[in-house]
Amino acid sequence: MKKIGAGxxxxxxxxxxxxxxxxxxxxxxxxxxxxxxxIELALSKSSQDSAFVADDLLREFEEKxxxxxxxxxxxxxxxxxxxxxxxxxDETPDLVQYNLMSAVSELNLERNFEILxxxxxxxxxxxxxxxxxxxxxxxxxxxxxxxxxGVVYNKDVFEELGLSVPTTFEEFLAVCEKxxxxxxxPVFMPFKDNWAANVFPAAAxxxxxxxxxxxxxxxxNANRKKWTDVPEFAAILEQQYEVYEKGYTNADILSDSYxxxxxxxxxxxxxxxxxxxxxxxxxLEKDPSMNMGLFAIxxxxxxxxxxxxxxxxxxxxxxxxxxxxxxxxxxxxASKEIAQRIVDRQKYVPNLSDVTTPELPAYKQxxxxxxxxxxxxxxxxxxxxxVDSSELYRSLQDQFAGGKTAEEVLKAWDEKxxxxxxxxxxxxx
Amino acid sequence: MKLSKSLxxxxxxxxxxxxxxxxxxxxxxxxxxxxxxxxxxxxxAIRFIGWDNFQRIFTDKTxxxxxxxxxxxxxxxxxxxxxLGIALAVALNMRLKSRNFLRAIFYSPSILSVLVISIxxxxxxxxxxxxxxxxxxxxxxxxxxxxxxxxxxxxxxxSALAIWQHTGFQMAIYLAGxxxxxxxxxxxxxxxxxxxxxxxxxxTLPLLLxxxxxxxxxxxxxxxxxxxxVFVLTGGGPGNASQVxxxxxxxAFGEGSWGLxxxxxxxxxxAVTLISIPLLIFMRRKEVTE
Numbered sequence: 178m179k180k181i182g183a184g185x186x187x188x189x190x191x192x193x194x195x196x197x198x199x200x201x202x203x204x205x206x207x208x209x210x211x212x213x214x215x216i217e218l219a220l221s222k223s224s225q226d227s228a229f230v231a232d233d234l235l236r237e238f239e240e241k242x243x244x245x246x247x248x249x250x251x252x253x254x255x256x257x258x259x260x261x262x263x264x265x266x267d268e269t270p271d272l273v274q275y276n277l278m279s280a281v282s283e284l285n286l287e288r289n290f291e292i293l294x295x296x297x298x299x300x301x302x303x304x305x306x307x308x309x310x311x312x313x314x315x316x317x318x319x320x321x322x323x324x325x326x327g328v329v330y331n332k333d334v335f336e337e338l339g340l341s342v343p344t345t346f347e348e349f350l351a352v353c354e355k356x357x358x359x360x361x362x363p364v365f366m367p368f369k370d371n372w373a374a375n376v377f378p379a380a381a382x383x384x385x386x387x388x389x390x391x392x393x394x395x396x397x398n399a400n401r402k403k404w405t406d407v408p409e410f411a412a413i414l415e416q417q418y419e420v421y422e423k424g425y426t427n428a429d430i431l432s433d434s435y436x437x438x439x440x441x442x443x444x445x446x447x448x449x450x451x452x453x454x455x456x457x458x459x460x461l462e463k464d465p466s467m468n469m470g471l472f473a474i475x476x477x478x479x480x481x482x483x484x485x486x487x488x489x490x491x492x493x494x495x496x497x498x499x500x501x502x503x504x505x506x507x508x509x510x511a512s513k514e515i516a517q518r519i520v521d522r523q524k525y526v527p528n529l530s531d532v533t534t535p536e537l538p539a540y541k542q543x544x545x546x547x548x549x550x551x552x553x554x555x556x557x558x559x560x561x562x563x564v565d566s567s568e569l570y571r572s573l574q575d576q577f578a579g580g581k582t583a584e585e586v587l588k589a590w591d592e593k594x595x596x597x598x599x600x601x602x603x604x605x606x
Numbered sequence: 607m608k609l610s611k612s613l614x615x616x617x618x619x620x621x622x623x624x625x626x627x628x629x630x631x632x633x634x635x636x637x638x639x640x641x642x643x644x645x646x647x648x649x650x651a652i653r654f655i656g657w658d659n660f661q662r663i664f665t666d667k668t669x670x671x672x673x674x675x676x677x678x679x680x681x682x683x684x685x686x687x688x689x690l691g692i693a694l695a696v697a698l699n700m701r702l703k704s705r706n707f708l709r710a711i712f713y714s715p716s717i718l719s720v721l722v723i724s725i726x727x728x729x730x731x732x733x734x735x736x737x738x739x740x741x742x743x744x745x746x747x748x749x750x751x752x753x754x755x756x757x758x759x760x761x762x763x764x765s766a767l768a769i770w771q772h773t774g775f776q777m778a779i780y781l782a783g784x785x786x787x788x789x790x791x792x793x794x795x796x797x798x799x800x801x802x803x804x805x806x807x808x809x810t811l812p813l814l815l816x817x818x819x820x821x822x823x824x825x826x827x828x829x830x831x832x833x834x835x836v837f838v839l840t841g842g843g844p845g846n847a848s849q850v851x852x853x854x855x856x857x858a859f860g861e862g863s864w865g866l867x868x869x870x871x872x873x874x875x876x877a878v879t880l881i882s883i884p885l886l887i888f889m890r891r892k893e894v895t896e
Contacts, residue, residue, distance in 0.1 A: 265650065283647065371843060431755035431844050432732045565861040575845025580757050600646055600863060 215245045216499045216506065218491075219260065220274035223253035227274060227489060228319070228519045229510060238509050244502045246272075257283045264289045269496040271503040276488040277308065277316050282563045290315050291493040296504065298511035301529045306556070307487040308528075316490035317507045319516040319532065320525035325471060325544055326380045326453045326483035326557060332468040334361060334448040342472045346416055349475040353425035356448045364420055365438060365447040366430040368577055371570035373435050374417075375559060377451040378573070380483025381413040381476040383555035388477065394561035400598070400605035404591040405584070413476050414583035417451075418576060430577060439463055453485065457540055470540050473548070482548040483557040564597035634875070641869035647862025659869035669870070672849040675761045679836075679850060680829030682762070686769035687825045688818070691776030696810070698777070699784045709781070713774035723771060724838035728754065731763065754840055757847030764848060768835050772828075776821050783817030784810070819889040823882055830878050 220227060235246050249270055251259045256275075261284065263269060273290075280286045292313045293299065299314050304321040308314050328349075335341070335352075338359055343349040353363035368374045386393040389409075396402040404410060420426060427433055427447070441447040442460050450456065457469045473480035491510075493503045509515060513531050520527045521535045526545060537545065548554055559566060572586040581589065598606040641659055645652045663669050694712055698705050715723070730736040731753035738750040753763040787810065795805040811818075833852030836842060842849040842857070849857070851874050858867035 285650075369843075371841075429733050429755070431752075432728070567857070567860060571843060571845050574843050575757070575847070578755060578757050578844035578847065580845050580847065597861060597863075600644070600866075602649060 213243050213245060214499055214502050215247050216272065216502045217247050217249055217270040218272040218274065218506075219249040219251055219263070219270035221253050221256040222250045223256075224274055224489060225250075228523050228525075229274065229491060231519075231522075234510075234515065234519075237515075238506065242502075242505055242509065244499075244505060246506065260284055264494060264496070267496055269494040269498070271493065271497040271499045272506060273492045273494060274489055275492060276486065277310060277490050278486040278560055278563075280316070280492060281310050286310055286315055286492075289494055289496075291495050291497070291500070293317065293493070293507075296507065298508065298529065301511070301531060303528050303530055308490060316492050317510070318487055318490045319510065319519050319528060320523065321487065321528035321549075322526040323487045323554075324453045324455060324485035325548070325554070326376055326485060327451075327471050327473045328449050328475070329442075329452045329454070329456050329469065329471055330449040331442060331445070331447075332470045334359075334445070336468075342470075343475050344480075345478050346475050350420075350423065350425075353420065353423070353449075357425055361445065362427050362441075362447045363425040363449055364427075365433070365441050365450045366421060366426045366577075367433045367435045367438055367450075368430045368574055369432055369434040371574040372567070373452070374573035374577065375566065375570050376453065376483075377417045377474055378410070378413055379557035379559040380451075380474045380555075381416075381480070382410060382558035383483050383561070384473065384477055384481040385409050385413065386558070387481055387555035394558065397594075398561070398563060398598075398603070400595070400603075404587045404594060410587055411583040414573070414576065414586055416476050418583065421577060431574065442467065442469075454540070454544070461538070471544055473553070479553075481553045481555040482544070484554045484560075485557055486560045562594075563603075564594065564601060568593040637868050638872055640865055641872040643865045645865035645868070647864065652865070655865075659866050660873065662866065663870060663873060668846045668849060669851075669854055671846060672851050672854040675848060676830060676832060676850040676852075678761055679765050679768070679832050680826060682765040683768050683772075683829045683832075684822065684825045686765070687773050687776045688821055690769065690773045691780050691821065692814070692818075694773065694777040695780030695784055696806070699781060709777070712777055715771045716773075716775040718771070720771075720834045720838050723767065727767060728839065755844050757844055760840060760844070760848040761850075764835050764839055767839070768832070772825075776825065779817050779821055780814065783814045787813045815889070815893045819886070819893065822889065823886060826885070827878055827882055830881070831874065 218230070220230070224230075230246075230248055239245050257279070260273060260275070264284065275284065277286075280290070284290075287310075292315060293308075294314050296314075296317075298317070299305070302308065302314075305314060307321050307323060308316045308318060330342075334356065338355055340352050340355055343352050356363040366373070385407075390396075390407075393402065393407070397404065421430060427441075438450060438452070438456060439459050442450075442456075443464055451474060454471050457471065460467050460469055471482070473482045491507060493500065493507075497503050510519070511529060513529070516527065516529050516532045519525070520532055524535055524537060524541075526537070526541070526549065527534055534545070536542075569586075569590045572581055572589045575581045576583065576586050595606060640652075642654055642656060643652045644655045644658070698709050698712070702708070732738075733750070733752050733755070735753075737753065738747075741747055741749045751759055751763075754760055791809045791813075792805055795809060800808070831852060832850050833856075836848055836850050836853050837856070840848045842853040851870065855867050855870045855874070858864075858870060
């Protein structure tokens with residue numbers, strides 16, 4: 178069966194290659210009628226709600242510029258494979274919607290995509306970083322509304338117990354103690370899903386690097402430093418373990434899974450969790466009256482909130498057949514009026530200085546005031562890692578199963594990281 | 607008996623042969639080739655790298671652990687499924703009023719999806735789950751375990767669940783085997799004064815050998831290729847404690863190391879073949895005819 182599995186994989190790859198070769202024949206369609214140009218925008222079928230492909234916007238763009246946008250919907254589970262193939266065989270679309278970080282690790286960003294540093298809209302960007310890699314702006318978006326990661330907490334519980342948001346780890350433990358005394362589980366750890374064990378370290382590592390060693394992740398990715406070289410990393414892993422060891426969590430953390438989290442919060446069984454703000458959205462969807470908030474993982478004083486990379490950016494491949502028209506499309510989307518319309522519609526935090534922020538949900542507004550505006554955000558270590566991190570998750574899970582110490586977790590991950598980077602052909606490994 | 611005349615032309619074999627070649631033989635050969643390459647998610651070219659993948663497999667600690675777990679699982683389940691399968695078959699071959707009902711009961715787990723079994727058992731196997739509470743309620747609290755989260759016992763728990771699920775299937779094959787044994791032998795043995803244990807050893811077992819062979823092969827191959835049980839119950843965790851070869855292959859593919867994953871696959875394929883074919887030949891020789 179396994180044998181067949183590998184074969185089927187190879188066969189599907191071959192089929193998808195063939196499909197791309199033939200299905201794309203008309204992409205260079207310049208159209209004879211009145212010099213109308215058609216540009217191709219390739220995006221995953223799972224991005225159907227993308228703000229950039231709303232019918233009215235595409236129609237307006239066509240009326241204004243006489244450029245038609247043809248959407249190439251790629252099968253969601255094969256988006257990266259199909260795009261890799263398209264880029265490799267020169268059947269390049271003029272625009273691609275993708276996630277910047279994945280584009281770095283999956284689509285060979287530097288080789289395949291155009292640097293956009295000199296576009297007019299770049300000067301209006303508030304947060305260049307969410308669109309940049311290797312020091313250049315490679316992508317476009319009107320939003321800077323990245324996922325945020327920290328401690329999701331039930332504000333009502335805090336209020337009832339007279340607690341305030343902790344700003345140091347000692348305060349955090351004290352808060353846990355108070356909550357535990359009230360009979361509520363302070364922190365929910367669903368570590369059967371091993372990725373959940375990495376939320377705390379990923380944000381805390383980023384906080385450490387942002388404050389003490391801004392080039393740390395670049396150094397790690399270039400093999401100038403090792404994961405085991407940073408004693409603070411081990412200390413952070415020990416802090417997360419301490420929360421569990423002191424009994425501030427659910428009892429059976431390795432049996433509980435992430436899908437139980439929403440229910441635990443709704444039933445007021447738990448008060449906090451190390452997670453992203455998407456969990457708050459999921460909770461509010463079920464019960465809008467819940468009073469939720471997010472604060473930074475308090476491993477250092479006045480810690481930064483972890484941010485995951487922005488997704489759904491637009492890219493222009495270097496080999497785009499209609500480079501100028503594709504750039505016009507970005508100019509159109511970046512224009513004050515259109516950008517404002519998109520931002521209002523999607524309730525985004527805008528990234529263009531002349532676009533105003535719409536009324537945000539209460540928890541989001543709070544994040545803006547407390548973290549985004551004062552620029553107390555740091556891209557998580559997870560986002561800065563350009564190889565698959567699942568071995569780190571497993572090692573973290575092992576830490577909680579009693580199989581590894583914090584140092585051993587980092588040592589195991591360092592070995593795996595080295596190997597994956599070497600396989601990848603990354604420089605310095 | 608002579609049946610030398612072939613009724614159909616050999617050409618009729620072609621459709622099956624073509625399908626088999628295209629969907630099995632060809633991918634297997636392609637897979638063999640890829641296992642000697644550095645085929646990766648983020649590499650443009652596929653390069654031939656000789657035995658590097660295999661060398662890496664045998665120096666990877668996690669993979670050696672997976673190999674050990676796979677062997678534990680295979681051995682435990684082969685013994686468990688077959689010993690219990692024969693015992694059940696013999697018991698349910700006796701004249702019991704409820705035997706059809708009992709046969710259905712014992713067979714039923716094997717028609718369940720592993721996913722369903724995982725959903726049912728995962729909560730039962732929690733540290734404060736039904737099974738541990740059951741132990742506590744009868745005063746055997748010391749037997750309570752973290753069944754799926756203690757690295758040292760997790761693979762045994764998974765093996766036990768697999769035995770529970772599939773013994774009924776083995777039982778069905780043994781029942782068929784038992785029913786093909788003529789009652790005359792037992793009658794003759796009884797007249798000669800043999801007890802039931804003696805007739806089991808000297809009549810039932812030898813004449814059951816064809817069924818034993820089939821079951822040994824099925825359970826052994828199934829055991830070596832174990833994947834779904836581990837995948838749904840623990841995903842190889844906690845950490846890597848319950849990884850088996852099947853899940854480690856998935857891990858390699860997930861990391862984008864397609865060449866390495868294919869090499870592991872090739873190795874598994876070779877191991878299954880090298881273990882099962884000699885065993886098959888050996889067991890065949892032992893079979894007796896009535």
